[in-house]
Amino acid sequence: xxxxxxxxxxxxxxxxxxxxxxxxxxxxxxxxxxxxxxxxxxxxxxxxxxxxxxxxxxxxxxxxxxxxxxxxxxxxxxxxxxxxxxxxxxxxxxxxxxxxxxxxxxxxxxxxxxxxxxxxxxxxxxxxxxxxxxxxxxxxxxxxxxxxxxxxxxxxxxxxxxxxxxxxxxxxxxxxxxxxxxxxxxxxxxxxxxxxxxxxxxxxxxxxxxxxxxxxxxxxxxxxxxxxxxxxxxxxxxxxxxxxxxxxxxxxxxxxxxxxxxxxxxxxxxxxxxxxxxxxxxxxxxxxxxxxxxxxxxxxxxxxxxxxxxxxxxxxxxxxxxxxxxxxxxxxxxxxxxxxxxxxxxxxxxxxxxxxxxxxxxxxxxxxxxxxxxxxxxxxxxxxxxxxxxxxxxxxxxxxxxxxxxxxxxxxxxxxxxxxxxxxxxxxxxxxxxxxxxxxxxxxxxxxxxxxxxxxxxxxxxxxxxxxxxxxxxxxxxxxxxxxxxxxxxxxxxxxxxxxxxxxxxxxxxxxxxxxxxxxxxxxxxxxxxxxxxxxxxxxxxxxxxxxxxxxxxxxxxxxxxxxxxxxxxxxxxxxxxxxxxxxxxxxxxxxxxxxxxxxxxxxxxxxxxxxxxxxxxxxxxxxxxxxxxxxxxxxxxxxxxxxxxx
RNA sequence: GCCGAUGUAGCUCAGGGGUAGAGCAGCUGAUUUGUAAUCAGCAGGUCGUCGGUUCGACUCCGACCAUCGGCUCCA
Numbered sequence: 001x002x003x004x005x006x007x008x009x010x011x012x013x014x015x016x017x018x019x020x021x022x023x024x025x026x027x028x029x030x031x032x033x034x035x036x037x038x039x040x041x042x043x044x045x046x047x048x049x050x051x052x053x054x055x056x057x058x059x060x061x062x063x064x065x066x067x068x069x070x071x072x073x074x075x076x077x078x079x080x081x082x083x084x085x086x087x088x089x090x091x092x093x094x095x096x097x098x099x100x101x102x103x104x105x106x107x108x109x110x111x112x113x114x115x116x117x118x119x120x121x122x123x124x125x126x127x128x129x130x131x132x133x134x135x136x137x138x139x140x141x142x143x144x145x146x147x148x149x150x151x152x153x154x155x156x157x158x159x160x161x162x163x164x165x166x167x168x169x170x171x172x173x174x175x176x177x178x179x180x181x182x183x184x185x186x187x188x189x190x191x192x193x194x195x196x197x198x199x200x201x202x203x204x205x206x207x208x209x210x211x212x213x214x215x216x217x218x219x220x221x222x223x224x225x226x227x228x229x230x231x232x233x234x235x236x237x238x239x240x241x242x243x244x245x246x247x248x249x250x251x252x253x254x255x256x257x258x259x260x261x262x263x264x265x266x267x268x269x270x271x272x273x274x275x276x277x278x279x280x281x282x283x284x285x286x287x288x289x290x291x292x293x294x295x296x297x298x299x300x301x302x303x304x305x306x307x308x309x310x311x312x313x314x315x316x317x318x319x320x321x322x323x324x325x326x327x328x329x330x331x332x333x334x335x336x337x338x339x340x341x342x343x344x345x346x347x348x349x350x351x352x353x354x355x356x357x358x359x360x361x362x363x364x365x366x367x368x369x370x371x372x373x374x375x376x377x378x379x380x381x382x383x384x385x386x387x388x389x390x391x392x393x394x395x396x397x398x399x400x401x402x403x404x405x406x407x408x409x410x411x412x413x414x415x416x417x418x419x420x421x422x423x424x425x426x427x428x429x430x431x432x433x434x435x436x437x438x439x440x441x442x443x444x445x446x447x448x449x450x451x452x453x454x455x456x457x458x459x460x461x462x463x464x465x466x467x468x469x470x471x472x473x474x475x476x477x478x479x480x481x482x483x484x485x486x487x488x489x490x491x492x493x494x495x496x497x498x499x500x501x502x503x504x505x506x507x508x509x510x511x512x513x514x515x516x517x518x519x520x521x522x523x524x525x526x527x528x529x530x531x532x533x534x535x536x537x538x539x540x541x542x543x544x545x546x547x548x549x550x551x552x553x554x555x556x557x558x559x560x561x562x563x564x565x566x567x568x569x570x571x572x573x574x575x576x577x578x579x580x581x582x583x584x585x586x587x588x589x590x591x592x593x594x595x596x597x598x599x600x601x602x603x604x605x606x607x608x609x610x611x612x613x614x615x616x617x618x619x620x621x622x623x624x625x626x627x628x629x630x631x632x633x634x635x636x637x638x639x640x641x642x643x644x645x646x647x
Numbered sequence: 648g649c650c651g652a653u654g655u656a657g658c659u660c661a662g663g664g665g666u667a668g669a670g671c672a673g674c675u676g677a678u679u680u681g682u683a684a685u686c687a688g689c690a691g692g693u694c695g696u697c698g699g700u701u702c703g704a705c706u707c708c709g710a711c712c713a714u715c716g717g718c719u720c721c722a
């Protein structure tokens with residue numbers, strides 16, 4: 001029998017007969033290197049370098065010389081394998097408990113996996129513990145997992161016999177002539193693999209939720225039942241993950257929004273937040289901040305109607321695309337709508353007078369409230385609402401000014417992200433979708449301009465083909481928060497349709513008329529969503545300049561009440577949002593409450609401070625030495641200055 | 648909109664076919680407090696809404712509404 005050489009990471013070379021399984025080769029190597037065996041966790045798969053760096057089953061026969069690296073369960077690749085195998089494990093358990101169920105697909109996702117099933121009665125949450133129990137039983141059986149390669153027609157025939165019609169459909173769509181199947185006990189699934197060598201190698205998992213999902217992700221197709229699960233290399237890691245989820249819940253803006261008394265939602269207007277006084281402070285302070293920047297970046301603010309005849313959106317093209325998602329009403333035989341966006345209104349505003357190239361660029365900023373009839377099932381806190389406002393603006397300029405305008409916008413975005421300390425930003429370029437308005441050459445020029453601007457700004461860009469708006473391509477600035485979620489905040493879009501559809505013109509230097517270039521742009525995006533993201537990112541500890549209450553003065557007893565009031569007034573006189581907590585409570589109680597409400601500056605005053613005209617600040621959870629009142633006010637007022645002011 | 652779950656006092660939650668309970672918050676009083684919860688008393692609920700079953704429904708059934716987790720969508 002011919003022998004082959006298997007080279008390991010440590011340089012050791014193992015001579016084994018051709019056809020030896022990868023797992024066997026790893027075992028031999030580990031036996032020779034006792035320390036290594038102790039060091040390396042039990043592998044769940046192997047990386048076969050000579051074969052295109054692919055991760056393969058431990059049961060894969062080695063046929064030629066190769067480099068082989070064990071893949072441990074707790075490695076990135078290993079977790080993928082474990083999770084994929086957990087998905088198969090779940091499908092097997094489901095088939096045992098509910099044989100009438102058809103299996104479809106079951107991929108790995110971040111932190112876990114899911115499997116989509118077709119079952120006439122669907123699944124209830126109570127089914128999950130039963131399925132989990134069966135999964136544990138199958139783990140205990142430690143069934144070997146076996147890979148089999150079969151001709152595609154053969155696979156189709158077998159799955160058809162099993163009544164797995166979705167699998168048949170999937171296999172029929174595979175171009176290759178041979179497909180791989182994975183067996184474990186009585187269960188067989190179409191799969192590329194790799195998988196763990198046996199069902200006993202799936203260390204820790206939990207089923208988390210049931211959901212509906214559409215076959216092939218298309219709402220026109222029938223609905224399947226999706227079961228989500230999470231799987232880890234050990235029980236400890238599973239527990240740690242579940243704990244992280246709990247902690248994320250503590251930062252949820254819906255919870256904090258209540259604790260901090262920022263906003264509430266009421267069934268009387270679903271998806272339309274009520275901003276409480278404190279929430280309104282945050283909201284308005286953000287608007288004032290952006291207004292301050294507009295003064296420097298050359299925007300002019302406008303105020304435009306909330307309600308228009310629908311003719312407006314028939315012209316813009318929105319009516320066709322979004323009619324069902326608008327608040328519409330008929331009055332005196334005319335159909336009206338509440339505006340879901342500002343752009344068409346701004347086009348009318350632009351057309352109220354004749355423009356010269358000398359007027360351009362025109363930059364209309366608008367903080368109007370917008371209303372969109374978002375489907376009921378999609379509403380979520382401040383993140384997905386029916387009533388919202390953006391730091392919206394539309395720029396009309398000449399083609400020659402376009403590059404400068406894009407550069408100016410990127411500069412403003414950078415300034416804002418810098419002010420919030422958002423340093424993890426990814427940029428996407430979203431190109432022409434299948435359904436689009438406007439001329440192709442405009443689209444091509446617009447996409448080129450956006451590319452140019454991003455290159456100029458030095459961004460590494462991810463291109464999302466076909467993800468642009470129907471009227472133009474866009475750039476998205478995605479911010480990744482502390483919970484590793486990505487949010488598109490700023491966006492700029494070049495409009496390839498509206499200027500022509502609204503017949504917008506300006507007079508050129510040559511005395512001829514031309515169509516202006518139109519940009520749509522926002523930096524914060526929706527104020528509602530921005531507030532939600534900021535609250536979660538900061539765990540409710542908003543930056544001082546945004547905090548609804550910046551200073552709370554706590555008198556030690558009633559004897560210091562008058563002085564506490566004086567301190568709060570001194571703060572207010574310096575432009576700070578300050579209040580004195582004069583309630584008849586012990587100091588510890590008031591401190592606790594101020595901490596829970598995340599008031600950034602706590603100032604304790606007792607008889608000592610009153611006598612010395614000082615305050616005792618409480619920084620990061622600990623009391624500090626008393627400082628003179630004036631110095632305290634000056635320091636806090638300085639730190640609370642809104643960013644972006646003219647120096 | 649679709650699938651699954653939840654809905655009891657302002658908030659967090661317990662209860663269960665015979666017409667509701669706690670803690671916190673609120674109010675009143677006592678306490679005058681030195682850095683994360685002082686004590687006592689009082690008050691507070693058509694048990695999400697509507698309909699059905701029942702002698703009787705907050706509890707069982709149905710529809711609807713809202714919220715949560717997903718799917719689709721997101722100008």
